[in-house]
Amino acid sequence: MQFHLDGYRPGDPSVKEAHPAAQDLEAGLPETADVLIVGCGPAGLVLAAQLAAFPGIRTLVVDRKDGPLQVGQADGVACRTVEMFEAFGLAEQLKQEAYQVNEVTFWRPDPTDRSSIVRTGRIQDVEEGISEMPHLIVNQARMLDFLREHMAGSAARIAPHYGLRVSAVEITGGAGAAEGPDGPGEYPVAVTLEHPGGTSVVRAKYVVGCDGARSAVRTAIGRRLEGDALNQTWGVLDVLVDTDFPDIRLKSVVQSEAGALLIIPREGGYLVRLYIELDAERYGDLLRERAVTPEVLAAAANRILRPYRVEVKDVGWWAVYEVGQRLCAKFDDVPDGETADRLPRVFIAGDACHTHSAKAGQGMNVSMADAFNLGWKLAGVLTGTAAPELLHTYSAERQQVAQDLIDFDRDFASKMAAGSGTPAAASEDGEEQFADYFRAQGRYTAGLSVRYEPSMITGGGEHQDLAKGFPIGMRFHSAPVVRLADARPVQLGHAARADGAWRLYLFADRVGPQAADGPFRRLCDHLASAASPLARFTPVGAEPDAVLDVRAILQQPHRTLESTALPAVLRPRKGRFALVDHEKAFCPDPQHTDIFDLRGIDRDRGCMVLVRPDQYVAHVLPLDATAQLNDFLDGVLREAD
Template sequence: MQFHVNGFVPGDPDVHPAAPGRRRPGDPLPDTVDVLIAGSGPAGLCLAAQLARVPGIRTMLVEPKLAPMEKGQADGISVRSMEMFQAFGFGEKVMRESVWINETTFWAPGADAALARVARVQDVPDGISEMPHVLINQARVHDMFLDLMRRSPTRLEPDYGLKVVDLAIDTAAAEYPVTVTLEHTAPDREGQRATLRANYVVGCDGARSAVRGAIGGALHGDAAHQAWGVMDVLATTDFPDWRMKSFVRSKDEGILMVLPREGGHLVRLYVELDALGEHERVADRGMGAADIIAKAQRIFRPFALDVKEVVWWSIYEIGHRLTDKFDDVPAAQVATRAPRVMLAGDACHTHSPKAGQGMNVSMGDTFNLGWKLISVLTGRADAALLHSYSGERRAAAQGLVEFDHKWARVVGARSEDDAADGLPRVAREFVANLPFTCGLTIQYERSALTGAPTHQHLAAGLPIGKRFHSAPVVRLADAKPMHLGHCIEADARFRLFVFAPAGDTGGRGGAVAALCDWLEHDAASPLRRHTAPGEDVDAVIDVRAVFPQDFRALEYGAMPTLLRPRVGRYGLTDYEKVFCADTKRGEDVFALRGIDRAAGCIVVVRPDQYVGHVLPLAAREELAAYFAAILRVRT
């Protein structure tokens, strides 16, 4: 990480200087805000954490509950979410606190009807990510976002005890067109209402979203009419795989899933309960924790299960539902107005927890939205950019709902008669779907943000529209081994990775120097066109170079000035723009990611870590056109 850029600052470098005029806890409700976020679940907090970093954006986060979450709900963190956490700066903390899922085991009745382990598979395929698949209490994820918000310039904190009950949009108003009605939920103020106006409202308020209802949205889909129980327990058992992620199917009692939790002792169980009638709800059965425990004990037989403490439990129905659109603009009006109200997370898609994607996809929604809102509110992009949110994330959610529907049927299958290659069907399907459950199959379709694959062959291992797959490198200035993707922070900037061709050492006459000279000095350069006067040269588009040579074969001082930029009020040199292949450890980024070693290339990475374009080093006009379609001219 970098700090002291604008002068020496003692103490914790993660605590940013407080912005003047910020709102403090306990202050009266404001009359206007730039962004109102409804709901402080994973989607709401992921968005708030991004917006909190920008001093000029006034954000308010309202939450009906009276205090932060402490336990329960989601637990699985996909490798894609871990990559995102790395961008926020708390990926390593999550890795230290969480339990890593390394193997998944499958249990089914053997020849004598007793449970037997029928398969075990590696949970995360080799080489798919530098990050693990982990399990951790959702409340701890909330804590980490909340800590980041408190340390950000705006010192943003949720307003607990407030919920959105209604909103109205004045489509003719240029400023603060959304009037929001809030209602207090604290016992001493319950039912009291207040209004404020916002430029944008984001509904992260769950499956019963008031924001969704206010813009006429609805969830469409179906239910499997099956009750499931979930509980976090401290227990003793002789089941051998108590600390493994396990699928257990009994002969006559149904199925359950074992998910070890952080701390070495806590375990979560997902337990199949009763089938429900066509119009029956879980609440009609009056089931409780004792019913979940009893059913789990029957499924586990002949293994014993003695529950010492139930930390948290819930009973739910499986549902697979999706909204028509993730914003307030009807299809017929897309060309004439930009979104003002958007939905994220369970407010626009719901599904079962079996694939472990709910929290992950919800955070993916607002990681996609956050940089776009920042770009619009800071004047870097036109409001039309916000249309891309619904287009990109609804397609991603549609894929999740379809996968979840299929996976729920596989997990709930009563027979393993179709075993093949030594694996039962559920294990076979699990292996086939690992890239999906890792969160790595999303590929955004071609758009202004996602270029044509004309030059994809130059970086075959970095598909356009998919997340940027990091690889080991060595930083030239200090010989530090690191992952290239870890220089991507959640700061709303584009990254432009320049992969040098063989023989190029960065000096004059080479392709890298020529490109950098154009980027830094030519009036047609996207850096010149889209960076505002007074901003650092990398404030909007962060250019970094990667060379195929060993770091000892290059001289930092010979690099183009764009790769040794002067930044901050003192004009200090940024020494972290140049990288080399890690030849000492034999981890060649060019080979690992299919980079054309002879030609080199440019890889554009969006602020949400997805590859926006792959271009030749000489493709000046194409590069300028890509950014011109997204960003405003600000010179």
């Protein structure tokens, strides 16, 4: 974390000084907002937390509930989500409180007594090396607490407004592409909010519905959740238990003659979540009469776990749900065929546009990733640094991700419930196939398999061979390095903050900064020139890395280089005192595999790796491809006035 840029200030450095505009929203419900977010769940608060980095953007967050969530339904936090929380500076807090999933065990019917179960396998939960972050379990409500605290400590001082129900959303103008976000219809979306004191209307430039599966925003823009149920019903219990089951503190998949059970240990060392299959033959009448209780679920768990017992001492939360996969055809208000002539003004995210089962642990994670994808795009358009057409990429990218999730969830749910008592499932081949399936799907459940197709913000792969470990369209895979100026071992990916900036990582050739006329030096000179994208796209008065943050990774050991000899673009001056930022250059970490080897960087030629504000690789280019870099950014960013 960097602070004290504009002068020494005591106290918690994570709490920023309030922006003058922050006081406007503290007084009460405003008449206008740049972005109105409906819903204070994971998607809504991730979006609000990202927009909190832009105090000049007036962000309003409303929710129909009377106050913050106390007990959350979702609990699995994928590796990719922890990476995302690092961009907010919240990963360490999250890891400290959460349960870390390390291994998964598998239980099947005992071949000698099929009424009992035996352990048949045990595997590592997360593949080695796919992320520096672990798979965690933590109550959804606590994650929302962390995000609200982050928003409250931001310069924008964003705080949700509760007890407000959306009754109407109307787009009254300003939707044309030529008009832009600040044209004649500056606040073209009118949202009617009902509350105990009556009715209020807030006009907004953009509205984002993060208001769940029964989304009023989705209904207002004419979108529908479409799909089918799987005719599978599951109960879920968050409980404190006394048990002799040996794997109660390990993630465990149990398939017995009596049904299927998924055990998820919870944070704190005592709490555990049980997902319990409720088959129609045994529980049909209870389900139809809505007569399932925690006692019924506990009895079902005991039947499945025989010969082991589970005695429930306390129930923290419980629910019964039917497995179904439903998806919207589009995640914004622009009809098919009109994207060339109309810009989106209303968006939907999370459960408002895709629903699925909970057992794969993807719902909350994908919902937050929706918001993380959208937030920087809204910020870029509203601050004038990005072209409004950028907003079309949200639905195009995230709808495909949601479709992939639906397909995965259908397969995962079926395998969890299918054939638990059949001879094939109980065979050695069946057991091994089941464990292999979990291994194979590990990258998906870790949130690391998303790959965006080429678009205005994702380039082609003609130079992918220069950086094989940074696939274009996939998330930037961090690696250990040493920061040159202070010799501190760090993760390179942690240089990225949720601040809307693009990152340009310069992986130097073998000679690097030591050759005055080498490709690395020539590139740095270009980036410091008037023709540079930094000069063209950085607004007057903004910090030099506000839009494009340049970082360098050199091949030489850090003790052989002087940071003061680096090119000027890697020693930018910032703040009111024009202080040098010393944290832009890195070297290989001698305690770990060299990053050039680890990520398949061409040592002879080096390369540029351009990374989007949501941490996905936008392009890989040669060090001398300055024209290609400029052309690519020309398609996304707007020249500064």
